[in-house]
Amino acid sequence: MAIWLVGPKTLQIQPYKLPPLGPQDARIRIKAVGICGTDVHFFKELKVGDYIVKKPIIPGHECAGIVEEVGADVKHLSPGDRVAIEPSIACWQCHSCRQGRYNMCPDLKIFSLPPVNGVLANHIVHPAKNCFKLPDTLTFEEGAMCEPLSCAIHACRRANVGVETNVLVVGAGPIGLLTMLAAQAFGSPRIVVLGIKDSQLEVAKTLGADGVVKVSRNIDDVEKEVEEVKNVMGARIDVSFDCVGNSKTMSTSLKATSSGGRVCLIGIRNVNLTAPLTDNIAIREVDLVGIFAYTNTWPLAIELLRSGKIDVKALITHRFGFSQKEAQEAFETSADDGNAIQVMFNL
Template identity: 45%
Template sequence: MALNYMRALQKVAKSRLATCSAVTSSRGYATGALPEAVEPAVWRNPAAVLHGVNDLRFEDVPMPDRLQDEYVRIEMKAVGICGSDVHYWKKGRIADFVVTGPMVIGHESAGTVVELGPNVTNLKVGDRVAVEPGVPCWHNKASREGRYNLCPDIRFFATPPHHGSLAQYIDHPAAFCFPLAPNLTHEEGAMAEPLSVGVHACRRAGVSPGKNVAIIGAGPIGLITLLAAKAYGADTIAVTDVKEDNLSLADTLGANVALLQQPHATTAQVAEALRTALPPFGPDIIIDCAGFESTMQTAVQACVPGGKVVLVGMGQNEMKLPMASASCKEVDLLGSFRYANTYALCLKLMESRKVDVMPLITHRFGFSSDEVTVAFDTASRASETGAIKVMFNMN
């Protein structure tokens, strides 16, 4: 009841904003549009809150009464489930990032601006936006050089201890909210996040026309990296995985070769298969979206002399690699962590239809206690459910 009342007030405010010439206040309402006494002072904000391993609850979280300078309040419309969200739910940690207290989950998101904080000039109430989840501190060397994804103090949605975006409302810096073109949906806005991972990996690798590219792993990130590599003009792209269904989707998305890896194949055998699949010499670039010792060993063996291997997947923290071989072949081993300065490009790629992410969304759910539980279970059992990208449509 309170939520409906609040939305009604918002609609009145927006209508009056469109017709009056009053100055906008710090809450995003026109001064005089609503009596102060009836302005909503409490925002009911249901969210998916992770309390610990296998302990995901649907509960209200508090919202500040006033927005910070240069922040906006966003009503979420679409939020995707990432493998990292599932991992935090099932394991309570990823590497050194440990869930130690209640944390709102989710970081692939898009919504509609419902309120403006002071000094916001690039957005207005009603704008549909994709939300970039990582906000750096801007004071360290990496941030100043434009590689803000490497900021050690970055505040990234749903990375402990920072809350995520699977909530009815979030507050976020306006500079990290990107307007959606009229032909883009909120779901596509949410998919700008995983697409950014693929675009960043392709940038790190130098994917371009004339290059043969191999992608190891046909999960959500591997498939979206395939789309990014195609957009960057790679000549030939091979994708390998152990799941036939995922490879079928890779084939549909435009992979030139979809290579099924046999369960007991050695790294040398898989490497030889990749070299054969990408004649005449093999892959110039290998992007490992699985991130295991065996997959990285395969990548080093398969890569052409002078080629590049980019590690995106984080399946294993420590691994042994044939470094002598990598040195003799002068193979560049590159890490790829999240992304920086990608959102505008990703939205343009989708707006122009050079990239179509919609086939990756296999399951959709609403936003309620029961649906949150079922959605995360569906994503966690992808081998049984066939899930690639599970998406919440918030309302």
């Protein structure tokens, strides 16, 4: 059985025919699934950027579970193993895959990105190489959080965050808060977080942000807010992470970043952005990079959680079970402009 998105804000629990178990696959009983921002956009609008839901689809890609069966060629997993699951499948043959950047694979398939079904189901079949054993000390929920944490780890790698890198995080939702935690783990000495909700900024302070700034959605406020951000940072802003992805947040990120610094675009709220590129990228040599998903991050994500260098438990604010009623409530809670940060299913 699975939860299917069958229309705008409409979910139904229906049968799900699993693909056959291949020799290099594992069949996994799903135990925890988190709701991602992209899942919410699909739930509300049936599209994110160029990805459009054209037929019923199973949402969800942040997940962990228990191995129930493995294919004949699988040696590193056994039935009963607890695993965190990387939800992407690459071809492993193209130039990008051979260079280690399999997130750029032209044939990449990711759970819940149309037309690929997601993981909000009793069971899934997935390549065993993308299933990573969880230490006994970590919960299934923490295993599911490896997926959004991997986005943050990949962003910190792309932005070269280190012990001399002061960081601005624009956006205090789940990805923004995880990016802050990842930047801390990468050694950033000072981190300031921007957000529009007092509740999220309070969480950022609790998790160790060195400063927070409440901002508006009004693009006319950018100049004033940038000055406040610089005052709160009290030092160079070497890297800014735009964890929202609209014209205002990109403008803020570019203008706040010190000359010679770097902006990393993580969020994809809007496909087309208007931002002051010439003054910042050309004249001030601010580098602009982006990320799509992640590459080779699960072992590090699991180790950061196991070692206690990152603790994600405080981000999980709401929990739901596996039923049509609770699925509807879970997605509406995540889509609501309230105090939810990470909404989690326990199956």
